[in-house]
Amino acid sequence: MSRLLRDVKDSGAVAFMALLIFAPFLGLQLGDSESGNLTLSTRPALLAAAVGLTFAARFLFLLWEAHRPPRIPALSLGLAKSGKYAAPALLVFAIVMPFLPGIKNASIDLGVLIMTYVMLGWGLNIVVGLAGLLDLGYVAFYAVGAYSFGLLSTNFGLGFWECLPLAGILAACWGVFLGFPVLRLRGDYLAIVTLAFGEIIRLVITNWVSLTGGPNGITDIPHPTLFGLKFSMAGGPGSFAGFFGITPSPSQRITYLYYIILVLALLTNWVTLRLRRQPLGRAWEALREDETACRSLGINVRNTKLTAFAIGAMFGGFAGCFFATRQAFISPDSFTFMESATVLAIVVLGGAGSQFGVVLAACVMIGVPELLQSLQIYRMLIFGAALVVIMIVRPRGFISTRRPTVALGKAKPISADLIAQGQG
Amino acid sequence: MTILTVAGLTMRFGGLTAVNNVSFTAQQGEITAIIGPNGAGKTTLFNCITGFYKPSSGSITVALGSKNLRLDKLPGHAIARKGRVARTFQNIRLFSGMSVLENLLVAQHNRLQASTGFGVLGILGLGGYRAAERRAIELATHWLAQTGLLERADDPAGALPYGAQRRLEIARAMCTEPLLLCLDEPAAGLNPRESAELNELLLGIRAAGTSLLLIEHDMGVVMKISDHIVVLDHGKKIADGTPADIRSDTAVIAAYLGEGDEDDPDAPLAEATP
Numbered sequence: 173m174s175r176l177l178r179d180v181k182d183s184g185a186v187a188f189m190a191l192l193i194f195a196p197f198l199g200l201q202l203g204d205s206e207s208g209n210l211t212l213s214t215r216p217a218l219l220a221a222a223v224g225l226t227f228a229a230r231f232l233f234l235l236w237e238a239h240r241p242p243r244i245p246a247l248s249l250g251l252a253k254s255g256k257y258a259a260p261a262l263l264v265f266a267i268v269m270p271f272l273p274g275i276k277n278a279s280i281d282l283g284v285l286i287m288t289y290v291m292l293g294w295g296l297n298i299v300v301g302l303a304g305l306l307d308l309g310y311v312a313f314y315a316v317g318a319y320s321f322g323l324l325s326t327n328f329g330l331g332f333w334e335c336l337p338l339a340g341i342l343a344a345c346w347g348v349f350l351g352f353p354v355l356r357l358r359g360d361y362l363a364i365v366t367l368a369f370g371e372i373i374r375l376v377i378t379n380w381v382s383l384t385g386g387p388n389g390i391t392d393i394p395h396p397t398l399f400g401l402k403f404s405m406a407g408g409p410g411s412f413a414g415f416f417g418i419t420p421s422p423s424q425r426i427t428y429l430y431y432i433i434l435v436l437a438l439l440t441n442w443v444t445l446r447l448r449r450q451p452l453g454r455a456w457e458a459l460r461e462d463e464t465a466c467r468s469l470g471i472n473v474r475n476t477k478l479t480a481f482a483i484g485a486m487f488g489g490f491a492g493c494f495f496a497t498r499q500a501f502i503s504p505d506s507f508t509f510m511e512s513a514t515v516l517a518i519v520v521l522g523g524a525g526s527q528f529g530v531v532l533a534a535c536v537m538i539g540v541p542e543l544l545q546s547l548q549i550y551r552m553l554i555f556g557a558a559l560v561v562i563m564i565v566r567p568r569g570f571i572s573t574r575r576p577t578v579a580l581g582k583a584k585p586i587s588a589d590l591i592a593q594g595q596g
Numbered sequence: 597m598t599i600l601t602v603a604g605l606t607m608r609f610g611g612l613t614a615v616n617n618v619s620f621t622a623q624q625g626e627i628t629a630i631i632g633p634n635g636a637g638k639t640t641l642f643n644c645i646t647g648f649y650k651p652s653s654g655s656i657t658v659a660l661g662s663k664n665l666r667l668d669k670l671p672g673h674a675i676a677r678k679g680r681v682a683r684t685f686q687n688i689r690l691f692s693g694m695s696v697l698e699n700l701l702v703a704q705h706n707r708l709q710a711s712t713g714f715g716v717l718g719i720l721g722l723g724g725y726r727a728a729e730r731r732a733i734e735l736a737t738h739w740l741a742q743t744g745l746l747e748r749a750d751d752p753a754g755a756l757p758y759g760a761q762r763r764l765e766i767a768r769a770m771c772t773e774p775l776l777l778c779l780d781e782p783a784a785g786l787n788p789r790e791s792a793e794l795n796e797l798l799l800g801i802r803a804a805g806t807s808l809l810l811i812e813h814d815m816g817v818v819m820k821i822s823d824h825i826v827v828l829d830h831g832k833k834i835a836d837g838t839p840a841d842i843r844s845d846t847a848v849i850a851a852y853l854g855e856g857d858e859d860d861p862d863a864p865l866a867e868a869t870p
Contacts, residue, residue, distance in 0.1 A: 450725075451701070451708035454694075458702040461691035468646060468683050469703045469772055470676030576695035578729075580737070580749040584695070590754035591693030 175238065183231040190226035191219070198222050259528050266434060270427045280426045284433055284498065286538045288491055291437040293518040293530035295487030298444055300516065301525035302453060303480035304460025304594015305355070306363040309370025310515055312350075313343040313485040315507035317492025319377060322390035322502050332396035332497045336490060343489025344482040346373075351481040355474060370512055378504040389503025393496050395425060396432060403428060429498050436494060440487045441527055447483075449577045456480050457525075460594040514538075521562065523569025524593065532570045536562075598659060599624040599776055599807045600645070605654035607640050614640040616831040617654070622776070622824070624659075627798065627808045629818045631842075632828035633851060638811045639686060641828070642780055644668070645809070646683040647675040658776065677706050682774035684765045686781045686811075692754025696745060696764060699753050700736035701729075703771035708732055739767040743797060759790040763797065770801065777801060779810040783817045795821050819843070827851065 199219040205211045266287075270280050292314065299307045317339040324330045324338060354365045377384045384390065395403055401412045403425035412428075413420035447453040455476045458466050467473050496502050518537050522529030540558070544551040566572065572588035600622040607615040615637040622628040630638050643649040645656055647670060656667040658679050667679050675681050691699050701708065711728035740746045743763040748756060753764060762782060769777055782798070783791050791814060798821055802808055812818045818825065818839070825842045827835040829851040835842055842848055 450712055451705050452712070454698060454702050455705050455709075457694060457698075458691045458705075461693050462689050464648075465685070465689040465691065466702070467648075467672050468676060468685075468689075469705065469768070470673055471702070471705050472673045574693060576698055576750065578697055578701060578733070579695065580697055580733070580746075582750065584750050584752075586693055586695065586752040590752045 179231060179234040179238075182234060183227050186230040187223050187227035191223045194219055194222045259531075262531065263438075270423075270430055277423050277426050280423070280430050282539065282542055284426070284430050285542075286534055287430070287433040287437050288495060288498075289515065289518060289538050290531055290534040291433065291440050291491045291494075292488060292515045293522065293534050294437065294440040294444060294527060295484050295491065296515050296519050297522075297525065297527065297530055298447075298456070298487070299480050299484035300519050300594075302444075302448065302460065303456040303477060304524075304592065305477060305480065306359065306594070307366045307481075307484070308363045308509075308512055308516065309366035309368070309373075310484070310488055311507050311509070311511040312370040312373040313347060313488030314492040314495065314511065315373050315377060315504075316343045316346050316485075317489030318496040318502045318506070319384060319390070319492075320489065321493040321496045322393050323383070325394055326390055326392065331394060332493070336493050339493035340486040340489040343492065344486040347482040347485025348478055351478045355477045355481065367509070367512075370507075370509060374504050374507050377507070385503075387504060389501055389505075390496075391501050393500045393502065395500060396428065396497050398428060429494075433494055433498075436490055440490075443483075443487075444527065452476070452479060454577060461592045517559075521559070521569055523566075523571040523588075525574060525591075526569065526571035529569055529571035597624045598622070600628075600659075600809065601655075601657045602641075602645070603655050603657070605641065605644060605656065606652045607637075607644055607649060608652045614831055615644065615651075615828075618828065618831075618833045619654075620826045620833060620836055622807060622809055624775075624807050625802065625805065626823035627802055627810065627821050628824045628826065629822040630809065630811050630826045630828060631813075631815075631818055632834075635830075636828040637831040638828055639780060640831075642683070642778055642809075642811060646681060646778055647672040647679075660775065676772050676774070680773070680775040681778060682769035682772045682776075683778040684762075684769050684780055684782060686784065688758075688761050688765055690753040690761055690765060690768070692752065694753060695750050696740070696753050696756070697733070697736055697749045699764060699768050700739065700771045701732055703768045704732045704735065735771055735773075736767075739770050742770075742800060743767045744793070759786055762786065762790075762794070766797065766801075770806070774806060776807050776809060779808065779812075781811055781813060783812055783814040786814075788816075791817060 199214055199216065201213050201215055203211045203213055266283075269275060269283060292310070295313075296307065296310045299305050299310070320339040320342045321332070321335040324335050325332075330338075350366075350369050354362060354369070357365055378387055380386070397403075398412055400410075401415050402410060403413075403420075404411045405420050405422070408414045411420065412424055444453075448457075455466065455471050458469075458471070459473065459476060459480075463473055466476075495506070499506075514537060518530055518533040520533075521537065522531070522533035536558075541551060541555050544554060547554065562570075568588040572591075573585040574588075574591055575585055576583045598621045602621070603619045605615055605618045606613065618637075618641060620628075630641065632638055640649065644651045645667060647667065651668050654668075657664050658667055658681060659665075660680060665679055667675055667681065670679060691702060694702070708725070708728055712725045737746070737749075740749055743766060745756075745760060745764055745767065748760065753761065756764060762785075766777075766779065766782065779798075783794055786794060795817060798808060798810075810818075810822075822839055825835075825837065825839055826833060827842060827845070827848050829847075834847045834851055835845045837845070
């Protein structure tokens, strides 16, 4: 009984707070009178409904809290184990997807978009998930990759395949260049400086009009070719359709782009998975766990952080290069802080350090808003609420357990509460 | 033969002199203990030797065979690799989200990393990495057996009980194959049985050829296993000698009993006074 009373009191307090917040927003309405003056009317019914709803929601939540079954760690283990079967299944689906019956160009295009974010997520996962360095300016490397290709192709006539490695190398160089002064900082300070770096790159691109075209961006970036064959709509000799004697169609180019990003993303994943089992990857994770202990064991902390930054940046550069060739047009608007935040959200939502988690999170973060298009204005509201709920239910992301990279007997998954999140 | 020579070491933090002109030597194949009341500067001295602080003046020299190396001139991370000096921490610092075995492999990072050809050959699965990793796991297994942690090799380090975490930290330091192992209060928080096991472990490490330098409050451990004791008080060395010498040294007794300043919480005989 006393419990019920306490719950009612608690709900009452929450409802009172709701009243304070909603009173000006919902309770009052400005309008025009016929004479053109402003009038103030009240909407007590709406206000009462909102406050009542808050009360009811809080009360039900408290009831549920009291009676819910104890939390099962098996759930998170189950999700982690599901990766063993779900990941290959997802891979097979990703490979055959463009040829499934009923798949439209728009779906393949959405696949390309999701895959780009999966790749960015995997790249950032090296920095944030493994090395524990909070990087809020990852989009800078994406921009460097995109502009490297854009400028090299428009100024020197280089194609996608020549520029892809160059874009990666240039982005990695910028990673090292940024990393040198910055990596002595930790945690919040590192986050702020990387955030600033992301903005600096965007502002330089915007203002260096003579080189980058400023806000107008770079147009006419070439599409990728397949061993020199172009995907042009005109067909004819030298084109993909002409060479194979088929009718040109836009779906050929989209499908080709799809497979390029699939291969690039899988390359990122493969390198990360290999590195995790290498001394370098273990040193990254050790850095995330305890930097001081690393130093006492003779690990060069600065260089190890730099490699994480550079390799993460390199994959960001590859993704940027792909983005440029897919859009054929790039401008500074594509490289705002919002992009960094989205990619970071994918990594955090997936469970920092988990490769499969990143895939799930990218599907949720990019796929769901697209699928909810029909809900129009409520789309972002539902999406935001869903993210809040996910982070309450799974505070360390979809897959929060970690598998050891080596074992004498049978590897046992390590639960999230033992894993450090890194101090930067 | 001397393995470690500390000469005129001074460490100042602003106006505070934590270590004041301390000189001593540690002999190879011996256990040297540094004792002293709380705040005597023991851990500061340790941090200077293991490169976490750069001393304000003085020198720290380690003898590697016939060659001498100035530790105070090396960057922090090179002390374990070039100076062959490893350490543990007063408040245990393990990689708690990694398995016990992984902890020991991270300790062998430099050797393993060299075998991967800057990571490139390792990614492609070429080079001698596999063999190097097998050797690393053998060494790790050896120290797991020595510290009685073999059955827990695949458990997360953070899930081990306290005493086992202490032993794991020693095993991890030993995996860097040091010539000098520095232990910061290894017996802190251990029960008498664990403390006795620790003594065995430390004597075993000494027998295997690694010299030890330890800070310890537990006089049972210090008097039983040390070959040589250095006593610090208020940043200065007040005594230096064998356990028997130290036991009868008037300056040491004064420092511990707090002659002149009454309530020193650290005085071992304080419990005896009513």
